[in-house]
């Protein structure tokens with residue numbers, strides 16, 4: 001149980017530590033939180049654009065680069081910002097020291113590029129905090145079973161922060177970013193998006209998994225399992241230290257903490273989609289297994305699937321993958337052409353997936369019908385549909401992404417008026 005001194009994890013994303021001025025501003029914010037009597041642990045991302053640059057270097061040298069070397073390269077961005085922030089803190093009189101993932105240690109499995117957390121030993125960090133020193137931990141990185149550096153997948157600093165909050169039994173994990181909370185949809189594309197004071201873990205998990213990148217999906221699942229209180233808020237707005245009482249950002253909470261229940265809580269979109277259609281396959285039992293078995297062996301992640309059977313005894317199978325999996329999916333499907341005997345393979349990477357999410361869907365009908373009607377009124381053709389208990393997703397042509405999200409936002413009564 002947390003002691004009487006509030007223990008807070010403060011995580012700062014890429015734009016929040018984007019240059020030295022921003023890093024100084026972050027140091028002032030950390031100092032304020034510490035001066036208010038809190039024990040503080042800080043987690044940082046790389047400076048905005050830095051990770052992309054490092055990934056670009058690896059890609060430019062080799063398409064099929066060694067994933068272990070990729071990790072040792074891309075993890076450096078966070079190492080730089082953790083050191084810089086420690087210096088900026090020391091400069092204003094706050095004792096601080098940086099920690100690389102392996103120094104904590106943050107142990108992961110060996111899946112380089114997208115490693116999963118194994119264990120985190122919080123003792124060293126707690127010892128540091130007990131001495132009055134602020135640990136500044138490099139997010140996104142850990143150490144694998146063989147001692148090599150690993151990274152947690154893009155956006156992984158959120159997961160580092162939540163995992164560290166669980167490891168040191170923090171009262172709250174504050175995720176500072178470039179927007180002031182979690183909105184009904186991406187506020188950068190819908191001006192009328194409304195800030196949510198609270199959202200359930202479950203809804204945030206679904207929204208993140210279908211493209212709302214404000215929190216990495218894994219960080220939300222972890223927060224839900226470990227009961228970590230997560231707040232998303234802006235590092236660009238000045239404010240007092242956040243100890244208790246009203247919090248300015250958005251909180252991710254259990255369902256029973258939500259007072260105002262809505263049918264649809266949020267809308268997300270993902271441009272990282274590609275559609276594949278395998279056409280005119282002689283219809284017989286075992287076709288789905290014959291197609292999706294080899295795809296899974298080739299590590300192709302399949303998302304939405306529809307099968308339509310014609311009167312002539314052939315069937316069409318349409319499904320989606322991420323854009324990066326498309327080349328592997330095509331070569332796998334081409335290599336099975338003989339065995340499966342399909343006539344045609346068509347692909348389209350110019351698509352976007354739009355999803356509406358809300359726990360209200362469990363008890364109320366009509367969410368999908370509203371979605372289909374709204375899109376048809378705008379003459380937007382739906383190519384693939386999939387649903388889960390609290391989500392409806394459609395695939396549409398990429399050119400309609402913004403129009404569709406805005407129209408749905410209005411249709412579900414989410415506009416900020």
Ligand code: ADP
Nearest residue numbers: 013014015177181182183185186188212213214
């Ligand atoms: P950071 O570098 O701080 O981790 P990210 O770029 O990963 O920041 O995430 C913040 C961005 O998430 C925002 O700038 C916003 O455009 C985007 N975003 C997408 N969906 C939402 C949403 N529902 N609410 C808030 N932000 C969202």
Ligand code: ASP
Nearest residue numbers: 045051140154155156157
């Ligand atoms: N710097 C990493 C990335 O850009 C991790 C993060 O920002 O969370 O993906």
Ligand code: MG
Nearest residue numbers: 013155213214
């Ligand atoms: Mg992020």
